[in-house]
Amino acid sequence: xxxxxxxxxxxxxxxxxxxxxxxxxxxxxxxxxxxxxxxxxxxxxxxxxxxxxxxxxxxxxxxxxxxxxxxxxxxxxxxxxxxxxxxxxxxxxxxxxxxxxxxxxxxxxxxxxxxxxxxxxxxxxxxxxxxxxxxxxxxxxxxxxxxxxxxxxxxxxxxxxxxxxxxxxxxxxxxxxxxxxxxxxxxxxxxxxxxxxxxxxxxxxxxxxxxxxxxxxxxxxxxxxxxxxxxxxxxxxxxxxxxxxxxxxxxxxxxxxxxxxxxxxxxxxxxxxxxxxxxxxxxxxxxxxxxxxxxxxxxxxxxxxxxxxxxxx
Amino acid sequence: xxxxxxxxxxxxxxxxxxxxxxxxxxxxxxxxxxxxxxxxxxxxxxxxxxxxxxxxxxxxxxxxxxxxxxxxxxxxxxxxxxxxxxxxxxxxxxxxxxxxxxxxxxxxxxxxxxxxxxxxxxxxxxxxxxxxxxxxxxxxxxxxxxxxxxxxxxxxxxxxxxxxxxxxxxxxxxxxxxxxxxxxxxxxxxxxxxxxxxxxxxxxxxxxxxxxxxxxxxxxxxxxxxxxxxxxxxxxxxxxxxxxxxxxxxxxxxxxxxxxxxxxxxxxxxxxxxxxxxxxxxxxxxxxxxxxxxxxxxxxxxxxxxxxxxxxx
Numbered sequence: 001x002x003x004x005x006x007x008x009x010x011x012x013x014x015x016x017x018x019x020x021x022x023x024x025x026x027x028x029x030x031x032x033x034x035x036x037x038x039x040x041x042x043x044x045x046x047x048x049x050x051x052x053x054x055x056x057x058x059x060x061x062x063x064x065x066x067x068x069x070x071x072x073x074x075x076x077x078x079x080x081x082x083x084x085x086x087x088x089x090x091x092x093x094x095x096x097x098x099x100x101x102x103x104x105x106x107x108x109x110x111x112x113x114x115x116x117x118x119x120x121x122x123x124x125x126x127x128x129x130x131x132x133x134x135x136x137x138x139x140x141x142x143x144x145x146x147x148x149x150x151x152x153x154x155x156x157x158x159x160x161x162x163x164x165x166x167x168x169x170x171x172x173x174x175x176x177x178x179x180x181x182x183x184x185x186x187x188x189x190x191x192x193x194x195x196x197x198x199x200x201x202x203x204x205x206x207x208x209x210x211x212x213x214x215x216x217x218x219x220x221x222x223x224x225x226x227x228x229x230x231x232x233x234x235x236x237x238x239x240x241x242x243x244x245x246x247x248x249x250x251x252x253x254x255x256x257x258x259x260x261x262x263x264x265x266x267x268x269x270x271x272x273x274x275x276x277x278x279x280x281x282x283x284x285x286x287x288x289x290x291x292x293x294x295x296x297x298x299x300x301x302x303x304x305x306x307x308x309x310x311x312x313x
Numbered sequence: 314x315x316x317x318x319x320x321x322x323x324x325x326x327x328x329x330x331x332x333x334x335x336x337x338x339x340x341x342x343x344x345x346x347x348x349x350x351x352x353x354x355x356x357x358x359x360x361x362x363x364x365x366x367x368x369x370x371x372x373x374x375x376x377x378x379x380x381x382x383x384x385x386x387x388x389x390x391x392x393x394x395x396x397x398x399x400x401x402x403x404x405x406x407x408x409x410x411x412x413x414x415x416x417x418x419x420x421x422x423x424x425x426x427x428x429x430x431x432x433x434x435x436x437x438x439x440x441x442x443x444x445x446x447x448x449x450x451x452x453x454x455x456x457x458x459x460x461x462x463x464x465x466x467x468x469x470x471x472x473x474x475x476x477x478x479x480x481x482x483x484x485x486x487x488x489x490x491x492x493x494x495x496x497x498x499x500x501x502x503x504x505x506x507x508x509x510x511x512x513x514x515x516x517x518x519x520x521x522x523x524x525x526x527x528x529x530x531x532x533x534x535x536x537x538x539x540x541x542x543x544x545x546x547x548x549x550x551x552x553x554x555x556x557x558x559x560x561x562x563x564x565x566x567x568x569x570x571x572x573x574x575x576x577x578x579x580x581x582x583x584x585x586x587x588x589x590x591x592x593x594x595x596x597x598x599x600x601x602x603x604x605x606x607x608x609x610x611x612x613x614x615x616x617x618x619x620x621x622x623x624x625x626x
Contacts, residue, residue, distance in 0.1 A: 151331030
């Protein structure tokens with residue numbers, strides 16, 4: 001029996017086996033890294049907050065009550081429900097100048113920020129991968145495509161996003177697309193450079209000589225080897241997209257003002273900032289903590305998944 | 314050497330050309346009629362017709378681009394619909410505050426970040442190193458506008474040390490001019506400090522492991538001269554590169570900072586133009602910012618010749 005043969009000597013070596021270094025799996029290494037733990041835990045918590053927003057002492061974030069305008073954090077007041085009845089409500093983070101509950105708006109804003117961040121990261125990575133694979137593998141496309149990417153990179157990203165949102169009607173979809181577009185060139189460059197080095201590997205050469213179709217080589221042989229750096233890059237894009245969305249909304253050129261987003265809450269609060277700084281600070285703290293968590297997670301992922309890049313930075 | 318200069322300068326031409334094409338296409342390739350988009354929802358048919366005539370929308374795309382690009386080359390960025398004046402004049406009027414703010418920010422950032430980065434690299438793993446790396450992640454995560462309001466609240470409202478908002482022209486006296494610039498510059502410089510300090514630390518760390526550093530120490534050179542004369546001098550190129558690349562971050566930050574502090578510069582102009590759907594102005598400002606960005610990076614490339622005598626093209 002073949003299976004028994006190696007087992008016999010292993011029993012004799014059992015004392016020695018304890019000293020043999022077993023390389024931990026990727027998941028084990030990720031779970032042991034402090035930055036992945038902290039960033040991941042914070043992200044998990046924020047996701048829970050976003051999902052559980054309705055049961056965390058909130059009311060509908062669009063509800064307002066003229067009698068409860070400009071309340072300080074912790075004050076109790078009334079709020080009119082959609083059915084028109086007044087209910088007592090504690091404004092944990094105060095209220096704005098329309099009498100809306102900042103606490104509810106901030107918690108529901110978590111949903112918007114997480115959706116925008118994740119969707120932007122996925123979209124930018126997806127389009128960047130297609131462009132990068134094409135540029136790296138199709139020689140005739142390389143030059144023109146990369147020159148266009150150079151052009152996009154020469155325009156400060158936030159200006160592209162602002163201009164695109166201004167042209168399109170502002171909605172969740174257009175904001176996501178507008179923020180993702182300026183992020184594409186960086187992903188493209190990363191994928192292209194990875195492809196250029198991977199395509200010289202013997203296993204790709206072998207696949208080519210076996211007559212494997214180009215598409216299959218691109219997606220089956222080359223793409224899997226770009227996954228780790230892309231996860232890292234995607235995490236950073238997520239952080240910067242959350243920040244950019246807040247900036248756009250804050251400037252008044254982002255999501256529609258009736259949507260509860262952190263940027264919108266701050267934009268509404270800035271008018272009365274001198275008397276009521278809490279309207280700006282509560283969403284600001286949530287925004288800063290979220291972006292920090294995603295960035296820390298990104299640093300951790302980079303250390304574990306992409307040690308070459310970690311050394312460079 | 315001369316041929317390098319010429320080549321490097323010529324290399325920016327295609328990038329700028331592509332930027333011009335992209336900025337031109339931004340409006341034309343938008344789904345829907347550009348004239349209607351510009352005129353807004355409440356525009357009269359005559360108004361739309363006039364804008365269509367102005368943009369030459371009835372002509373083929375290539376001809377439109379030819380006319381637009383010809384004007385651009387002659388320094389004509391078109392006429393602002395909202396401000397009722399030439400876009401170039403408008404940019405000229407708004408440039409002083411933005412230049413002053415950017416200049417102060419870069420000076421503060423370099424003066425703070427470079428020494429911090431060098432010391433962090435020197436005492437690698439020490440408390441300052443750890444604090445700096447922590448600060449650097451924070452700096453990337455705290456939104457410019459949250460930081461801005463925090464500083465206004467603390468320094469201007471609570472401590473009453475500096476003016477809350479606004480801008481004073483340098484022609485009206487240097488004292489008030491600087492007092493109005495201190496907070497905006499500090500606000501804007503934080504992310505830039507985070508970026509430069511991180512790269513300085515990494516670059517100096519690399520150099521410090523070189524043999525010539527050991528030699529310099531062995532021959533009894535004072536540590537300060539080892540760090541500044543040998544380590545920093547040899548780390549200059551990556552530091553300069555990141556200062557150049559960081560200009561994109563700076564431009565994005567200028568747009569936000571000017572809005573927070575009520576500074577009537579180009580950043581504020583961008584937001585006003587977007588809110589007024591004033592597309593000639595949006596195009597003009599984007600072109601201007603991109604041109605500055607490309608130009609600064611060209612200067613950075615050329616400065617390698619001065620800072621690194623090994624580079625001889």
